[in-house]
Structure formats: structure tokens, C-alpha cells
Amino acid sequence: MSFFAIDIGNTRLKWALYAQGVPGAARLAHGAVFLETIDSLADTDWKDLPPPSRMLGCVVAGEGIKRRVEEQLELWDLAPRWVVSSRAAGGITNGYDHPGRLGTDRFVALIGARHLVLARGRARPALVVMVGTAVTVDALDARGHFLGGMILPGFGVMQRALEMSTAGLKVPTGEIVDFPTNTSDALMSGGSNAMAGAVERMYRKLRDHAGEEPVLLISGGAASKLQALTDLRFEAIESLIFDGLLALQAHTQGQAARAQQQQ
Ligand SMILES: Nc1ncnc2c1ncn2[C@@H]1O[C@H](COP(=O)(O)OP(=O)(O)O)[C@@H](O)[C@H]1O
Ligand SMILES: CC(C)(COP(=O)(O)O)[C@@H](O)C(=O)NCCC(=O)O
Numbered sequence: 001m002s003f004f005a006i007d008i009g010n011t012r013l014k015w016a017l018y019a020q021g022v023p024g025a026a027r028l029a030h031g032a033v034f035l036e037t038i039d040s041l042a043d044t045d046w047k048d049l050p051p052p053s054r055m056l057g058c059v060v061a062g063e064g065i066k067r068r069v070e071e072q073l074e075l076w077d078l079a080p081r082w083v084v085s086s087r088a089a090g091g092i093t094n095g096y097d098h099p100g101r102l103g104t105d106r107f108v109a110l111i112g113a114r115h116l117v118l119a120r121g122r123a124r125p126a127l128v129v130m131v132g133t134a135v136t137v138d139a140l141d142a143r144g145h146f147l148g149g150m151i152l153p154g155f156g157v158m159q160r161a162l163e164m165s166t167a168g169l170k171v172p173t174g175e176i177v178d179f180p181t182n183t184s185d186a187l188m189s190g191g192s193n194a195m196a197g198a199v200e201r202m203y204r205k206l207r208d209h210a211g212e213e214p215v216l217l218i219s220g221g222a223a224s225k226l227q228a229l230t231d232l233r234f235e236a237i238e239s240l241i242f243d244g245l246l247a248l249q250a251h252t253q254g255q256a257a258r259a260q261q262q263q
């Protein structure tokens, strides 16, 4: 029963085809496209894939994008299913004031993080950093309760905001350096340190709250830019959201199987 996972952020749509809808399943194919190109997915990336039998996705890019992707999914005979953030799912509980308002990418990444931590045998707190269009820094305690998290601008957003608001900051992409001596390096180093500062501050808060060192997980398209910077030991988990979708799918399939047995 192959399983198709989709993560739609505000910059790119990421997809992956798995042999089954369970954690650890073999990944058969995967890809990422910019949102501008999603209307041709059925004729390009997805055209020659073996038709999946199930699908689960998370989308934070709005209803319009979601509907356009569902049109592409008509290529196959499957019912599009989209995660809705809730008070509890996949081993976590959600401490948001209004749980349904937590970005489903954040919600699913936290489920993926929880699954990874438990698979290592000991329940530990985890700090989950997603570096995408925006950057999120989310704190999960050792019981799997989402304590809360921060949202800050991603690299591209920071750069564009500064370019639009100033006369002299339209410059090529720079490098992260300790003491920037040109505008490009000043911008890249400033943006990275702003993000790393948020991560390091939340890390300390979570460590003090939990009374032990959190696991520090980072994912998202621009994670590598941030990893280069901080002296905190990041673990880069490129598949974190897909891991969360697999865990949720397995849970859903398990529920369906149990329901069938009871009939
Ligand atoms: N191939 C790429 N081309 C351009 N930007 C990329 C690419 N891969 C990663 N990025 C970086 O990652 C960001 C998009 O990451 P992603 O996690 O897909 O964002 P989102 O989930 O918000 O759509 C971009 O803003 C850019 O900084
Ligand atoms: C913060 C986000 C925009 C991040 O999305 P991304 O950077 O992946 O495009 C997304 O998680 C979102 O739309 N959240 C809803 C608001 C919230 O989580 O509080």
C-alpha cells in the first residue's frame, strides 16, 4: 500500500512516495518544486510514478494552493487528506491557545520529532527548528507536550524586507562571518545571527524548564545556512515533516484496522 506524502510551504512543495504508510518505510521517490510550478506536477514530477494508494499532506500556503494541488492529484485514484492541527495527535499534545491555529507543518514536524526521540529509547525534550520561508523554533517537553514556539522571518524574507525599506541594501548574497566587512556579509551574518540567537535563547529556556539538555533538531530548505553558524549541536533531519506524516498515517491506518476488526 504505497503512500504519498506532501508538505506545502510558502516557497516550495515537497513530496515523497513511500512503499508503505509507516515510519521507516522505504522512500521510493521524492522531489521539491517552487509553488509557481505546481500546476504542471501531474505532467512532470508525478507523471511516471507508480500510482500511490494513499496520501496525507500538510499545507500552510492557503486554500487556493491546496485546491490547485488537489487538481494535480486527480492523476491518481486517491482521496486527498490534509492534516489539521489538533489538541493531540501522533504522540504529542498541543499547548497552543487555539490548537487548530498551529501551522500544520509545525504540528507535523513536532510529531516527527517526538517519534524520533522515542525511537531512541528515552523520552527527552526537543527543540524543533524549521528554516523555510519563515523560521520556527518550537519547544517540545519530555512528555511530548508542545510548550510553544517562535516565528521569525526566513532569510529571503529578511533580505527582501531590508531591500524594500532602504536605498543601499540591494546587494549579492554574502557569507556568514564573525566581523562582516561588506554589505553582503553584513546582511547574511545579521540574518543568521538573529535566527541563531532565537534558537540559543529558546534552547536555554527549554533546558531550564525541562531540567535536561534538549535534542536540537533542524529541518527545512535553508537549514544548512543556519547549521554553519551556531555552536549548538544541531541534528539535521531533512525528512522531519515526512517522518511526522508517516507516523500520523500509520496511526490512522491502525485505527482503521482496529475499527474494522470490531465490526
Ligand atoms: N533549490 C533551492 N532554491 C532556492 N531556495 C532554496 C532551495 N533549497 C532551499 N532553499 C532555501 O530554502 C527556503 C525554502 O525552504 P522550504 O523549507 O522549502 O520553505 P517552505 O517550507 O517555507 O516552502 C528558501 O527560502 C531558500 O532559502
Ligand atoms: C509559520 C509558517 C508560515 C511557516 O511556514 P513556512 O515557512 O514553512 O512556509 C506556518 O507554520 C504557518 O502559517 N503557521 C500558522 C501560524 C502559527 O503557526 O502560529
Ligand SMILES: [K+]
Pocket (backbone or CB within 6 Å): 008, 009, 010, 105, 130, 132, 133, 220
Ligand atoms: K515548511
